[in-house]
Amino acid sequence: MSRPNPASGVPSGVLLVDKAPDMTSHDVVAIARRALGTKKIGHCGTLDPMATGLLMLVVERATKIQDLLMSEDKEYDGTLTLGATTSTQDRQGEVLEEREVAAFSAEDIDAAFAEFTGNFEQIPPMVSAIKKDGVPLYKLARKGQEVKRDPRPVEVTKYEISRIELPEVDFKVFCSKGFYVRTYAHDIGAKLGCGAHLSALRRVRSGRFVLDRAVTVDELKNGDREELFKAMVSLAEISLMRGA
Template sequence: MPKHEFEPLGPSGVLLIDKAPDMTSHDVVAIARRALNTKKIGHCGTLDPMATGLLMLVIGRATKIQDLLMSEDKEYEGTLTLGSTTSTQDRQGEVLEEKPVSAFTAAEIDSAFGKFTGAFEQIPPMVSAIKKDGVPLYKLARKGQEIEREPRPVHVTSYEVHRTELPEIDFTVNCSKGFYVRTYAHDIGRLLGCGAHLSALRRTRSGKFTLERAVTVDALKHGPREDLMKAMVTLAEISLMRGA
């Protein structure tokens, strides 16, 4: 019998994390590897350092369904700031252009959001992880390079504007895999004629997973390993959730 069949199985499942700001998704994976004492951990869908919210960690045998989980639709809460465009399409980039912001009505703002509903195409930002000749675009962007990107099909199921205190607009968007919320904010600003960038972002759902069972990064760092194991969504639970 192969040696690995005698070895004890490590943890397997999905651990939902509420990512804190100013850290990368890779940082969270590194913390989880230490906390759970296992190397076989991946994540489903990168969150930028600026962003907070739901980061799904696939652990052990759950890494086999990573692509499946990543393919599901997602929900984000965000804030866009009108009047300035940036090099990264979010608040962490350099300001490229500033324009005055008109006194837009609620109907005008809703109309702009409504133009990006259903199926349409986005041009991925230069700070994306899409690769050109094997090199991620964000690495080229750091060198000051910009290359032509092909538009990609995306889908917005629904959106809601929660607060409008110009130049800021708070919104929720339910969208497909591969959707760039920073580009969504940028394109809405372009349509309104004054430009915009994404100034805050929080992922609140991915597929059927929400923040309800999420563990904070602080608990991941300092909590008992037993508590983390209990918080994990098992493969059996995932099968039931997906109707398998």
Template sequence: MHSTLNTQHSTLNAPCGVLLIDKEPDMTSHDAVAICRRQLKFKKIGHCGTLDPMATGLLMLVIGKATKIQDLLMAEDKEYIGTLKLGATTNSQDKDGEIEEEKEVPAFTDEQIDLAFNEYVGKFEQIPPMVSAIKKDGVPLYKLARKGKVVKRDPRPVYVTDYSIDRIALPEVDFTVQCSKGFYVRTYAHDIGQDLNCGAHLTALRRTRSGKFTLDRAMTAAELKTASAEEIQKAMISLAEISLMRGA
């Protein structure tokens, strides 16, 4: 009898909510989940949308019953700030890959750069990079890419609602983009480079928003590593607050 009461008690007090993390570079989304599981001593934790190891910024962890709204949260629009470098393409479309081709970067005007970005507004299709988590016959593409394999990827519908060019210091361009879920910023950088006929790859990426969630309430990766279970629970956003935020 005593043990049944204990289990009921632990289910009632089980952590539940969304924890926002400001991911640091070279940490995978999976690492963040593992650290959180360890600190909370609780297994039922997932994340909403993978961030590449080189990327930083907003990673949303769903904890306990909040795992039920994972798909809902993942479906929302995102905002990223990034830097692309013109003049070289890489096999991963970012700086972690190997350089495939290098070209001279013309002295583009700001208008020329803006026109290239402006081509990617509204709905269009992207071919996912070989280095991505999409699965082909059950195997993630990035695992095939590591073995030097290249497979056909189907284009996927995405959209951009807005963008801004924040700095041009050729060969670098800093930008902000508001986009749909499933959008590859690496591919965006690569495609813009192709349109400018000199190639480009992504050198920095930071996710600053997902749906209504921003970095304002995010815990840094360093804080997460040392946080107590109580501190994590305090930082979590409750399901009640989430439904208010989403206007549900």
């Protein structure tokens, strides 16, 4: 474990948390600040309230490598629901349009997913943390405003379809940083001609970090502080993981 900061007694490193549904990434950071007894905590990659899974918290001196850790590729398990588009591109938004879902074959579904592999561009959703004139887009969206967003380059290195029970499709996607899985679901629905939205999402990997060592939110709230310190990935271990 990294040596504790003499001022706080809190070691530096990364605490992996398995985020529960119906809470924001900021909520998890607030709980961690109380649990670990330090204000110097950030997170690597926002997870929407609907989403669960791997949230990486950088603690003390690890905040200096936050951007480095956020730049790595990700892996998600998701479910999209065909036949309905929503204002947020996920199940928490207002339904904007509903269409009949054709009797798509597995080959039809696979062909739509295949259109979004390799390098391509995504238009970020309005419900995102990207800023326009210093204001996050999601705040503008809450006011009913919509602004022009420039397409952003993203990459999907691999996808897997694990279940098709129309209108639902379960999938796994391996993608670059800055990738919006909700937009991926929306765009696949558009390609199929019936629309779609993201109905479930779980992040299972970020760079070299997986859920195996993650603590639950309940453990974060109620666990012993020293045990939480022991659960952290030290800066030395991170250097070894990255081959530094």
